[in-house]
Amino acid sequence: MKKKSKNKIIKVRNLTKSFDNNLILNNINLDLFEKESLAIIGKSGSGKSVLLKCIIGLLTPNKGSIKIDGREIVNSSSKDKEKILLDFGVTFQNGALFDSLSVWENIVFRTIKFKKLSKNDAKNLALSIILNLGLDKNILNLYPSELSGGMQKRVAIARAICDKPKILLFDEPTSGLDPITGSIIDDLIKNTVSRLGVTAITITHDMSSVFKFADRVILINNNQIEWVGEPKKMNNSKNQTIKNFLKNK
Amino acid sequence: MSIVVNIFSSIGKSTLFFFQSIGKIIYFFLLSVNWSFRRPFYFKQINKQILDIGFYSLPVVGLTTFFSGMVLALQTYSGFENFNNENTVAKIVLTSILRELGPVLAGLMVAGRVGAKMAAEIATMRVSNQIDALETLATRPIQYLIVPRFLASIMCVPILVLIGNIIGVFGGFVVASFKLDFSPTLYIVSTLNHINLMDIAQGLVKALIFGIIISIISCYFGYNANGGAEGVGRATTISVVTSSVLILTSTYFITAIFI
Numbered sequence: 001m002k003k004k005s006k007n008k009i010i011k012v013r014n015l016t017k018s019f020d021n022n023l024i025l026n027n028i029n030l031d032l033f034e035k036e037s038l039a040i041i042g043k044s045g046s047g048k049s050v051l052l053k054c055i056i057g058l059l060t061p062n063k064g065s066i067k068i069d070g071r072e073i074v075n076s077s078s079k080d081k082e083k084i085l086l087d088f089g090v091t092f093q094n095g096a097l098f099d100s101l102s103v104w105e106n107i108v109f110r111t112i113k114f115k116k117l118s119k120n121d122a123k124n125l126a127l128s129i130i131l132n133l134g135l136d137k138n139i140l141n142l143y144p145s146e147l148s149g150g151m152q153k154r155v156a157i158a159r160a161i162c163d164k165p166k167i168l169l170f171d172e173p174t175s176g177l178d179p180i181t182g183s184i185i186d187d188l189i190k191n192t193v194s195r196l197g198v199t200a201i202t203i204t205h206d207m208s209s210v211f212k213f214a215d216r217v218i219l220i221n222n223n224q225i226e227w228v229g230e231p232k233k234m235n236n237s238k239n240q241t242i243k244n245f246l247k248n249k
Numbered sequence: 250m251s252i253v254v255n256i257f258s259s260i261g262k263s264t265l266f267f268f269q270s271i272g273k274i275i276y277f278f279l280l281s282v283n284w285s286f287r288r289p290f291y292f293k294q295i296n297k298q299i300l301d302i303g304f305y306s307l308p309v310v311g312l313t314t315f316f317s318g319m320v321l322a323l324q325t326y327s328g329f330e331n332f333n334n335e336n337t338v339a340k341i342v343l344t345s346i347l348r349e350l351g352p353v354l355a356g357l358m359v360a361g362r363v364g365a366k367m368a369a370e371i372a373t374m375r376v377s378n379q380i381d382a383l384e385t386l387a388t389r390p391i392q393y394l395i396v397p398r399f400l401a402s403i404m405c406v407p408i409l410v411l412i413g414n415i416i417g418v419f420g421g422f423v424v425a426s427f428k429l430d431f432s433p434t435l436y437i438v439s440t441l442n443h444i445n446l447m448d449i450a451q452g453l454v455k456a457l458i459f460g461i462i463i464s465i466i467s468c469y470f471g472y473n474a475n476g477g478a479e480g481v482g483r484a485t486t487i488s489v490v491t492s493s494v495l496i497l498t499s500t501y502f503i504t505a506i507f508i
Contacts, residue, residue, distance in 0.1 A: 096382040
């Protein structure tokens with residue numbers, strides 16, 4: 001396990017989120033330290049993705065505060081939010097690659113907006129990243145629909161790390177993949193996070209992923225954080241949901 | 250008693266939903282106008298949409314207006330057979346196409362072809378998290394997705410209508426000259442004599458408003474889609490139906506203002 005910093009990079013306080021009358025998250029408090037890798041587990045519909053979307057400002061909580069490196073993201077202006085988002089690299093559940101853009105255009109999408117790169121430089125940058133992630137150089141000009149599920153996830157990771165963000169978020173990175181490809185993606189996340197020295201939050205149902213790369217685990221159940229601890233402590237936990245998750249590992 | 254309450258409650262909810270939707274669509278329109286004047290400008294996206302909306306819609310708009318001009322000439326001839334036909338047919342074909350048929354047909358064709366595509370594309374992006382991904386990549390979806398479609402629509406639909414008008418009038422000329430045995434020269438002279446700038450202006454105002462309707466309605470329903478593939482289908486259908494209904498109703502009010 002890598003050495004954690006004591007600096008809190010994400011501070012969530014009293015976060016409450018509901019849709020109409022449906023309460024999803026109730027009074028969530030969470031701290032994430034620099035260079036820490038956090039896994040969020042919980043049943044489907046427990047609010048894991050909602051928490052993630054609140055952290056990156058895609059959803060506005062009903063109540064509470066979220067500070068990223070000391071800057072409040074809740075109700076911040078779109079300009080401030082844009083600046084805060086530069087610290088994040090996000091991969092969504094299904095990759096969420098842009099269908100109309102080729103692989104290299106997807107990867108350098110944000111970079112090209114902020115750094116005036118020539119087409120060749122941008123392509124070379126995308127190439128160096130995909131080679132690091134074990135992808136073939138020939139996919140550079142392909143479109144997302146021409147890639148397999150595992151390749152799409154890897155390209156999504158390439159896009160997330162392209163600008164060297166401080167925080168990486170992975171929303172169910174192995175969902176929909178066969179166990180072998182899932183394991184490859186897990187290793188990739190573990191290596192990427194440790195190589196770049198970034199903070200990471202991963203939402204997953206896959207307990208083998210949790211044991212592979214998480215420094216700390218939180219369980220969301222009944223709209224609240226029900227359990228927090230290191231992965232190795234899960235084996236001795238008396239929490240029934242944790243036990244159920246481990247049983248289905 | 251509870252049935253009556255349920256009926257009133259249902260009517261109330263529907264009315265509220267209807268007015269809420271109108272408010273949201275107007276807000277979406279104002280947002281699009283606002284972001285149209287702000288940096289960064291995505292010229293590549295705008296060009297792509299101009300090509301898609303303008304160039305690729307040309308065949309379908311041309312074909313429909315051409316045949317409409319032809320059928321209009323035939324119908325007018327059969328109705329006014331005993332009068333001064335060259336003059337009447339040419340005038341009626343020209344006026345009908347410039348004022349009404351050209352803009353309405355072009356609008357409906359663009360709503361069906363482009364509006365459906367816009368709604369389906371944006372809805373797919375919404376349900377597959379691509380719009381969320383755009384935001385996390387520090388790009389405003391309104392500026393990147395909606396504004397290019399909005400600008401391209403308001404630029405292209407009037408141009409399509411102008412071209413459609415010419416093709417429609419030409420369709421009338423073809424039928425009059427080759428089927429109804431009118432003198433081509435007299436027909437052309439009669440057509441040119443009856444060109445009225447206000448008729449052209451009326452058609453262009455309609456085209457501009459139809460361009461706004463098609464882009465805003467399609468983008469709005471696409472942008473607010475949810476529920477996977479079914480949601481994409483729903484957004485596409487509702488956007489085409491709403492755009493078409495609004496085109497047909499708004500043309501009456503614009504005509505009433507001009508006359």
